[in-house]
Amino acid sequence: MTAYIFGIAEGKFEVKTAYRFIKDYWGDWFPTMPSYQKFVKRINFLAPAFVILCELLVSEKGVDTSHTDHIIDSMPIIVAKQQRSKSAKAANSLCNKGYCASKKMYYYGAKLHVLGQKQYKTLPRVRMINVERASENDITVAKDWLCNISDLTIFADKIYTDKSWHEDLALRNVKIITPIKKKKGQECLDFADSLFSALVSRARQAIESFFNWIQEKTHIQNASKVRSDNGLLSFIFARLSMLAFFYW
DSSP, X not given: OHHHXXXXXXXXOSXXXXXXXXXXXXXXXXXXXXXXXXXXXXXXXXXXXXXXXXXXXXXXXXXXXXXXXXXXXXXXXXXXXXXXXXXXXXXXXXXXXXXXXTTTEEEEEEEEEEEEEEETTEEEEEEXXXXXXXTSOHHHHHHHHTTTOOSEEEEOOGGGOOHHHHHHHHTTTEEEEOOOXXXXXXXXXXXXXXXXXXXXXXXXXXXXXXXXXXXXXXXXXXXXXXXXXXXXXXXXXXXXXXXXXXXX
């Protein structure tokens, strides 16, 4: 696990390149490194351990209880791009075909869902992480995810708009703030609604920057080499563990 995470931290994003990097340059530090084939099997076998390690590292950072503003959103983990999304079958317990609105593309893979605590002029502090199949609607995941959450204000995209759900959340002092949707037949929002939506979008920019930063540091969206459920979990949570250890 240390070897793989260290390799990712050094920009070796594929298991093979991470393995070769360790063997060639840091072999003395890892004298019991197995063959490459055994290394891959062990990395996949240790998938649950990577998940637990990430959870421990995230929870270790603690929460600023004086600050209740949070952001929620998801990013795609792409196992196969649009042209192969119909025929791909890798890691099919965690992956299926879905649509990414921000990239305007269909893909085969999963989604990384993140709830982050807003921080002043920096990236959000991660509170919760979840991985679901690509087709799972963000609001469906959030409804299950936030069922025991209380005393939060969460800035979110329009897809999280649901009046009855928001009313239920209000009973636990949870407020979901989303941009205002146009009414049926409405061509444009009035000035006040447009200004409000712009302010919400500005509040959400931190989570978009956070996802871009994750991709830049780990290439987490590029999961085309993944072949199994455990392989995908190791791929995702080894990267998140590296970020939690070195940066968060």
